Structure formats: C-alpha cells, structure tokens
C-alpha cells in the first residue's frame with residue numbers, strides 16, 4: 001500500500017462502481033476526496049445512472065476511512081459545473097494532486113436511433129474527460145508538487161472487438177480518443193511532473209455491465225459471452241481490483257510512469 005497521506009484526489013462518476021472503489025481505496029491510503037456524479041439518467045441511454053443516495057453512500061464510506069469528502073452532483077458535460085467543484089475543493093482542501101477521469105456511459109442495445117446516443121456517449125466519455133482535465137490542470141500546476149491524472153478508457157480503447165451499433169461505435173471512438181488526449185497531455189505536463197496515463201479495464205462487475213438492458217442483450221444473442229472472454233480464467237474483475245492498480249499508479253511508487261496505456265484486462269487484449 002502506497003502512502004497518499006495529505007493528497008487530494010478528484011474522481012468523476014464517484015457515486016458507485018469503480019468511481020466509488022477509487023474513492024474508498026484512495027481515502028484508505030490517506031487522500032481526501034472530491035467526488036462528482038451526474039446522479040440522474042440520460043434520456044437516450046438504457047442503463048440507469050447512479051442516484052444522489054449512491055453518492056451520499058460513497059461519502060459515508062470515505063468518511064468511515066477517516067478522510068474528508070466533498071460530494072457534488074455535477075455532469076461532466078457541463079464545464080462550469082466541473083470547474084466550480086474543483087475550485088471548491090481546492091479552496092477547502094488547499095491542493096489537488098490526483099485526478100481520476102472515470103465517469104462513463106454506454107448503450108449497446110440495437111433498438112436505437114443512432115444519433116442521440118452517439119452525441120451523449122461522446123459528450124460524457126470524451127468531452128467530459130477533456131472538461132475534467134481542463135478544470136484540474138491549472139490548480140495542479142499552481143500547486144507546484146506535480147500530480148497524476150488517470151483516464152479510464154476500456155479494452156475498446158485498444159481492440160476493435162465491441163458492438164458496431166451507434167452506441168458501441170461512440171464508446172470505442174471516445175475510449176480511443178482519450179488515448180490521444182492522454183498522450184498530448186502527458187508530453188505537455190511532464191515538465192511540471194504531472195503524469196497522465198490511461199487504464200483499460202476488461203469487464204468489471206458494476207451496474208454498467210450488470211443491468212436489465214445488458215441482460216436482454218445477452219439473452220437476444222446480440223452480445224456473445226465468448227467475445228467478452230479474458231485470457232485468464234476469470235469472468236469479470238471487481239471494482240476493487242481496478243482501484244488497487246490505480247492506487248499504485250497515482251502513488252510515488254509509479255513516479256516515472258507517464259504516457260502509458262495500461263491494460264487492466266486479465267489478458268483480454270492479447271486474445
């Protein structure tokens with residue numbers, strides 16, 4: 001376990017799933033947390049987002065680790081809202097060291113009109129990541145202590161094995177798009193000792209994977225389990241598996257690692 005005592009971490013999509021696991025793990029390792037989440041559904045998508053109660057539960061879990069958390073309802077598509085949350089946390093906690101651009105959505109159902117979900121998925125998964133980075137970089141540079149930005153991509157950001165419906169294409173385009181964003185930012189911010197990396201998880205046991213829309217899709221045969229198989233004989237990872245790897249990546253133990261696409265995928269991308 002790396003020591004993050006005194007650090008401050010900003011996590012998007014913090015109300016549940018991987019975002020909550022990051023918040024709890026980084027708090028356990030010593031960090032105070034700013035967590036934002038949309039906490040409402042997006043009309044074009046068929047997987048419900050988290051609720052305000054979910055976000056409150058993340059805050060409770062962080063506080064149970066003995067750390068502080070500012071939890072705010074904010075949509076990563078809304079730059080002003082993201083920026084306001086970051087400013088509030090910097091004013092309250094006095095610094096910003098770690099950013100986990102984790103918020104994301106997907107829609108793989110075939111009964112779509114194609115365009116609305118393309119825009120919403122690109123809006124959250126690509127533009128939202130840009131907003132998250134843009135709001136965070138100035139206070140990180142001003143802090144003069146370096147930092148670490150981790151962007152949650154997917155195996156879709158490495159391998160073209162996902163669904164070809166509009167939502168699947170948008171997901172893949174966004175998850176590849178953030179790799180470009182990461183590489184340019186990693187180059188540009190290296191002079192400030194701010195590291196930027198992407199992580200590429202395989203299937204993780206969260207509401208994004210386990211929900212009524214996905215169950216229907218698997219049942220209809222539009223999505224095959226074989227296509228989703230990892231090399232290691234493990235069906236899905238747990239959010240805590242991803243959080244453990246990220247806790248290391250943001251720590252000083254990984255202080256020389258930047259510009260890297262890190263598969264956290266049980267060998268999915270080498271199959």
Ligand SMILES: NC(=O)c1ccc[n+]([C@@H]2O[C@H](COP(=O)([O-])OP(=O)(O)OC[C@H]3O[C@@H](n4cnc5c(N)ncnc54)[C@H](O)[C@@H]3O)[C@@H](O)[C@H]2O)c1
Nearest residue numbers: 013017018037038049050075076103104154203204206208
């Ligand atoms: N679960 C998987 O199998 C898997 C695999 C690879 C990558 N990912 C990626 O991991 C990340 C986390 O997903 P998860 O698995 O925890 O799923 P999840 O659905 O449980 O969590 C996503 C969170 O993001 C929030 N969110 C959605 N739109 C938002 C917006 N516009 N602004 C702010 N918050 C928003 C949701 O409310 C939810 O709390 C996503 O980027 C996802 O694409 C997931």
